Amino acid sequence: MTKEPDLFDLPDPQTLYTALQSRDPSYEGRAFVGVTTTGIFCRLTCPARKPLAQNCRWFGTVAECLDAGFRPCRRCHPIATQAEGDPAVQRLLAALEADPGRRWSEADVQAQGFDPSTIRRAFRRHFGMTFLEMARHARLRQGVTRLKTGDPVIEAQLDAGFDSASGFRQAFARLFGHAPKAMQGAAGLWADWIDSPLGGMIAVADSRSLHLLEFVGRKALPAELKRLSKGAGGRIGLGRTPAIDLTEAQLQPYFAGQSGGFSVPLTLHGTPFYRAVWQQLQRIPPGRTVSYGQLARELGRPTATRAEAQANGANQIAILVPCHRVIGADGSLTGYGGGLWRKQALIELETRIAGMA
Structure with a gap:
């Protein structure tokens, strides 16, 4: 990417x-x-x-x-x-603005006189996403807004422009890991969206501590949310808690390059070994990176590099549990669930933060 x-x-x-x-x-x-x-x-x-x-x-x-x-x-x-110089893009943007709830398909794009593959390339070039993805984001965002105010699922679905409840639930489930109805009413955990310069993030917390913080594009996010939902008896609601507010408040100076410290209470879901790895990650200061082998040695488990790497990949609290600070022995970035470009951006940001200390 x-x-x-x-x-x-x-x-x-x-x-x-x-x-x-x-x-x-x-x-x-x-x-x-x-x-x-x-x-x-x-x-x-x-x-x-x-x-x-x-x-x-x-x-x-x-x-x-x-x-x-x-x-x-x-x-x-x-x-x-x-996209001022692209008439096709301008025409489709005007159509989307006039009717943001419309459910677009490639056939609709073709009916407007455009080649769908050409439009896909043009929108990706200008915006980093396709026209259909942009339209779907708009519809889903409207639906989530309605659900957060406590409106019935069917009203949220219609407001989001989906022509079937199943279509809305499928899109919602891809984001949150289960159907929207399961996210209304009394909840053990609450989920909400946090804006960041590197893309949207989903935060899940109880009233006291943060349980999950992930970039929306992470492939493991639906499975992580399902596990949390199961542990909470299916009761994950849409809304805010003081822990989510504190997370957002502390991320703002972080992304502004002003501070690398966090004091948000965390609840870590994993085996004792995994939790030990995640706690060790939190001891790595901003501006420093370590290899998987170094981290294993610092844990006192020098032969557990493979298990340590698995724990690193299973981390579900991005940034605050800084798994992005672990790199390959040769200095390569290696894998990162949020995308290597985000990992590079976070390391560059933290290098600047450390330089100001």
Whole structure:
């Protein structure tokens, strides 16, 4: 996967907020603001009323905004900056904006007079995702919003633009690991979305501690959520807890390159050996990387490299349990469930944080 331009190429948040307030045109197409209170992202030149600084998230590309769960502003049309020279993309974006709940198919794209494969390539080039993926994100986001307010599943499904309850449940289950009805009512654990410069993250917590923090694209996420759901008696709800709020609050200065420390209480689900590995990972300071062999030796288990690597891969609390700090003996990044481009970005960020200490 090719790494997209990211937040770390941008100025600091205060500089960006000043540019937003003055509608500085020099950032046109290079910086975007996501407003957490509305779920909308804008150009910095947007004429809309300016949000408070603490409600802003900063992004370098439209793809990052969409991945983080924000929808484009209807006043400043931020998506247009990425594809102004492509009439086909502009036409489909206009159609999506006019009817964000529509369930699009390749046949619909073809009916508009476009070759589906050409459109797939064009959208991936401009936004890092296909047109159909963009449309599906919009529908699912609407449905999740309705569910969080306590609306019945069928109303959320219709609001999200799915023409069948099974279609909505399938899409929802791919994200959360089980059907949406299982995420309403009294819950033992709560799940919610956290925005990050490297894409959306799912956090699961009880009132006191964090149980899971994963990037949405991680293949193991559905299985991890199913295991947590089983352990909670099927009671994982959609919503916030103080532990999720604290996680989000501490991730903000981390991604801003200001702090590498976390104090969020964690609940680690695994064998005693796995938990020992994860606790050792937390002792690796930001800016330092170790090999699998080094980590095994530091654990006092120098022959357990393979088992240690398995524990590392089974970690389900990204960043706070920093499995990304473990690399190959030859210095290669090796595997990372969130994607090697994210692993590289996290290591680069932490190198800068360590340099400021």
